[in-house]
Amino acid sequence: MTVSEQGRLFVNFPRWTEDSPVSVAEVMKDGSLRPYPDEQWNAWRNVRRDELDPGRHWVCVQSVVADGRGSVWVVDPAAPAVDGLVPGGPKLVRIDLAADRVVQVIRFGPDVAIPGSFLNDVRFSHDGKHAFLTDAGQRGALVVVDLASGKARRVLDGHPATQPEKGVVVRTDGRPLRYPDGRPVLFAADSIALSSDGAWLYWKALTGTTLYRIQSAALTGKGLAGADLSSQVQSYGQEWDTETVDRHDGGMGWRTPAGGAISNEGWVRFLPAPAGRGTVVTLRFRFEPPDGAPGKWLLELLGTIPLRLVADGILRRFKNLVETGEIPTTARQPAARADTY
Incomplete structure (x- = not known):
C-alpha cells in the first residue's frame, strides 16, 4: 500500500x-x-x-x-x-x-x-x-x-x-x-x-x-x-518477533511468542482527553535481555539511554507525526543541536 x-x-x-x-x-x-x-x-x-x-x-x-x-x-x-x-x-x-x-x-x-x-x-x-x-x-x-x-x-x-x-x-x-x-x-x-x-x-x-x-x-x-x-x-x-494481544480498554498489546529470542511485552492505549482536548496515548513495555549478542546489544543501548526516555522519545515522535505529518529532525542543519530522543 x-x-x-x-x-x-x-x-x-x-x-x-x-x-x-x-x-x-x-x-x-x-x-x-x-x-x-x-x-x-x-x-x-x-x-x-x-x-x-x-x-x-x-x-x-x-x-x-x-x-x-x-x-x-x-x-x-x-x-x-x-x-x-x-x-x-x-x-x-x-x-x-x-x-x-x-x-x-x-x-x-x-x-x-x-x-x-x-x-x-x-x-x-x-x-x-x-x-x-x-x-x-x-x-x-x-x-x-x-x-x-x-x-x-x-x-x-x-x-x-x-x-x-x-x-x-x-x-x-x-x-x-x-x-x-x-x-x-x-x-x-x-x-x-x-x-x-x-x-x-x-x-x-x-x-x-x-x-x-x-x-x-x-x-x-x-x-x-x-x-x-x-x-x-x-x-x-x-529485531525480535512479537504477536498482538487483544485488549478491551481502547488499546492494543503485544508479547513475545513462545521461544522468541527476546522476552518482551507491552501495550499502547488511546483514550479521549478531558473536555474533548484530544487523545491521551499511554505506552508501557518491558523486556528481559537474553544471553549472548542480542542481550549485550540491548544492555549497551539501554545502559546509556534510560528506558523511560526511550518510551518518551517514541511517544514524542508519534505525537509529531500525527499532528504535523512529519517528524522534526536536525538532519541537514549543521548548526542545530542533535536530536535528543
Whole structure:
C-alpha cells in the first residue's frame, strides 16, 4: 500500500498462492478498487502466460511506492507463487499520476533478476536519480538502479548481510511458516528503508533479526560501478518477533511468542482527553535481555539511554507525526543541536 502526495491510495495483490483478478489498484473514495493504471495492465492470468507479454502486464506485483514527485512505482518480480521467474517479466515501472499512464519500464535481465530471485521492495534516493531494491529470493542481494539510463546492478550478492539467518523461524498466527513438505520458508533481504536525510540505506532479511545499513553514496558510486562493498556494511541492531494481544480498554498489546529470542511485552492505549482536548496515548513495555549478542546489544543501548526516555522519545515522535505529518529532525542543519530522543 502507498499514498501519493495528493492523498491517493494504491494497493497491490501479489500472486503468492493463487491467481488474482487485480494486481495493482487505486482505492476510490467509496472503497471500490480501480485497476491501475488500467485493466489491460491487470489482464495477466497465470493460465494465459503463453498468450500475454509479461513485460507489459502485472505478473506478480510485490510492491507499490509513491515517490513524492508525481509518480507511483511498481515492483514486479514476475515470480508467481515464488516458483520461478516468468522470462521477460521482472521490472520496475513508473506511472505518471497526472496522466494515469505508464511512462517508464525498466526491465531486469538475468544478470539482475537471476534464477530464483524475488525482487521485493524499493526506495528512492533523495535526488530522485536512483532506486534501491531488495532481493528476498534464493540468493539475497541489493539492487541499485540508475533511473535515467535504466542501468541496474546487484550488490552484496550472496553477502551474509543479505541472506537468511540460521535458526530464525518465520511465524504466522503463532505457527512456523513451512512449505507443504515441511521445509521452513526462507526469505533473504526483504525489509528496506532510507534514512530521513537519505545518507543511509537500511535492510534486513525477513528470516533474520539483524538490521544492516550502508551509505547510499557507496551504492550509487562504487556499488553501481561493480566494486565490492563488503567492508562498508554495518550491523546496526537487532529485531525480535512479537504477536498482538487483544485488549478491551481502547488499546492494543503485544508479547513475545513462545521461544522468541527476546522476552518482551507491552501495550499502547488511546483514550479521549478531558473536555474533548484530544487523545491521551499511554505506552508501557518491558523486556528481559537474553544471553549472548542480542542481550549485550540491548544492555549497551539501554545502559546509556534510560528506558523511560526511550518510551518518551517514541511517544514524542508519534505525537509529531500525527499532528504535523512529519517528524522534526536536525538532519541537514549543521548548526542545530542533535536530536535528543
